[in-house]
Amino acid sequence: MVQNGQITLYSSPYSPFTHRVRIALDQAKADYTEYVIDFANKPSWYAEKINPIGKVPAITYGGPKSAPENPPPESAKINESLVILELLADLFPEANLLPSDPVLRAQARLFINAFETKAFDGFKDFFFMYVKGSDKSLLESLEALQARLPPTGFAVGPEWSNADSAVAPFLVRMDLMLRHDVGRYPQEEGAAILEALRGAKFARLAKYIDDIMKSPVFKTTWDEEINLKLIKLNPATQRK
Ligand SMILES: N[C@@H](CCC(=O)N[C@@H](CS)C(=O)NCC(=O)O)C(=O)O
Incomplete structure (x- = not known):
């Protein structure tokens, strides 16, 4: 499938939850940008614009590529690693992130x-x-x-x-x-x-x-x- 809009992953190198999403994005061969959230100095725009609970991972999906702190207004903001895995399975059916059976x-x-x-x-x-x-x-x-x-x-x-x-x-x-x-x-x-x-x-x-x-x-x-x-x-x- 041709990816329909940009994907940005908000991540932390420490996070096994982020790791889940990174594996699935790689498996899907998705084109994505990664932005590391510094837990010691969390930018206020992150909770305001991306994930109200302030945790990683989260992704934005859709619209043109843009600066991570200014996601396209039309992009979907999705948090919770397991929900993101489900979304990726739906977005990239040919990657078989879930079996077809x-x-x-x-x-x-x-x-x-x-x-x-x-x-x-x-x-x-x-x-x-x-x-x-x-x-x-x-x-x-x-x-x-x-x-x-x-x-x-x-x-x-x-x-x-x-x-x-x-x-x-x-x-x-x-x-x-x-x-x-x-x-x-x-x-x-x-x-x-x-x-x-x-x-x-x-x-x-x-x-x-x-x-x-x-x-x-x-x-x-x-x-x-x-x-x-x-x-x-x-x-x-x-x-x-
Ligand atoms: N249930 C969430 C858990 C996410 C989570 O706990 N993330 C941790 C990193 S491993 C986090 O963002 N911690 C920083 C904080 O809470 O400020 C998921 O599956 O995505």
Whole structure:
């Protein structure tokens, strides 16, 4: 499809939510401009003109290319990473961001839902807040996510889809943080989780994470060294 108007992505290099959208935009081969929002010095026009809740990611879609702080008045302003993934699947049908089969599409959404309603909380509570007991809930939620994976391939089959774009930024960061002992969690709990995730019970999830990291669509959006530096700098990952 010929893209019908400009796309601007408002982003942060720290943000796994932005990462979701970047993967899908690349997969769709969309022509887009990226503008990094500095969290320490958020421009007031961002909430006024783009995303009233002030978070990233957000996109503007439509109209001619223009300065990021002055989006075309006719452009749509869309926030929430998962909603943006849905929009991109609709805008770029030939990119197959979602499978064409209705049942597989539903399964992709269920996979995303399993991550969003359970695993994300485990991830946040263990790595960024450290809530007591979150080691257990993180492993339980990962087991439930793993149970949804087909025997081989990605979340809903051999082809990468929005389901993978939605979870990959988190699973890969989780693996990286555990390998480098970064995050709020007590060191021994991190070591125990890493051991569990390397064990037979989580073999399918480990293979999935490995396949994600080897996938061309993911590799073009990920630099492990830079991300490790960013994660280590994030105040929310510092142990107290
Ligand atoms: N539910 C939102 C979450 C977005 C979100 O939490 N973004 C964070 C970055 S990872 C953010 O903008 N934080 C800066 C702030 O809240 O000021 C989505 O899926 O897009």
